[in-house]
Amino acid sequence: MSGAPNNCVRRGGFTLVEMMVVVVIVSIMSAAILAEMHGTFQDALLRSTSRELLGAFNVASSRAISINRPHRIRFDRVKHRYFLEKSRRGGEEFFPAQDISGGVGTMDPRISFHIFAPGVNAPDDAGQEPSGGSEDQGDFRSTVLEEAVTFYPDGTADERQIELSDRDGFRLALRINPITSRVQVTTLEHSDHP
Numbered sequence: 272m273s274g275a276p277n278n279c280v281r282r283g284g285f286t287l288v289e290m291m292v293v294v295v296i297v298s299i300m301s302a303a304i305l306a307e308m309h310g311t312f313q314d315a316l317l318r319s320t321s322r323e324l325l326g327a328f329n330v331a332s333s334r335a336i337s338i339n340r341p342h343r344i345r346f347d348r349v350k351h352r353y354f355l356e357k358s359r360r361g362g363e364e365f366f367p368a369q370d371i372s373g374g375v376g377t378m379d380p381r382i383s384f385h386i387f388a389p390g391v392n393a394p395d396d397a398g399q400e401p402s403g404g405s406e407d408q409g410d411f412r413s414t415v416l417e418e419a420v421t422f423y424p425d426g427t428a429d430e431r432q433i434e435l436s437d438r439d440g441f442r443l444a445l446r447i448n449p450i451t452s453r454v455q456v457t458t459l460e461h462s463d464h465p
Contacts, residue, residue, distance in 0.1 A: 320382045323378070324445060343365060344356075351377060352378065354375045386431055387431065388430060422452055436462065442460070443458055444456070
């Protein structure tokens with residue numbers, strides 16, 4: 272009793288059409304996931320940069336109070352770096368404070384930053400103008416904007432807003448309160464031109 276010649280066992284497998292459908296579905300899903308991950312990565316990069324700067328500002332503020340000398344965070348746009356500087360006794364001259372952990376850092380070149388000071392070059396949402404007329408401008412410690420934020424021994428700081436933006440136009444603002452030297456992080460509106 273030999274089997275019927277037409278009773279062959281059909282082997283399981285995929286047709287070329289089925290394989291092509293699977294490849295197309297995987298391609299579409301991969302493109303969607305990668306696009307979402309890109310935005311997530313950019314956001315993470317922007318937020319991590321703001322956390323690094325917050326840490327540096329906290330170090331500068333606490334050192335200024337504890338040592339009773341002004342300290343500042345100075346930015347180097349060319350090298351995308353920031354570093355802590357301390358003043359000499361009784362002087363306005365600053366020099367690098369190399370012995371302090373967290374006093375030097377590198378910012379990712381994909382993140383751009385701008386420093387604004389109320390009354391000098393601030394956008395409308397950077398804060399209030401210094402109160403009083405032009406004769407009271409002496410109380411506003413930094414009338415010429417430089418690439419630095421200074422923290423003073425009495426717990427105050429330069430009033431500044433540092434805006435960080437990524438290549439996709441997402442922005443964060445770090446607003447430094449001049450009275451308490453605390454930093455507030457705010458999400459700004461998306462910009463079409465980063």
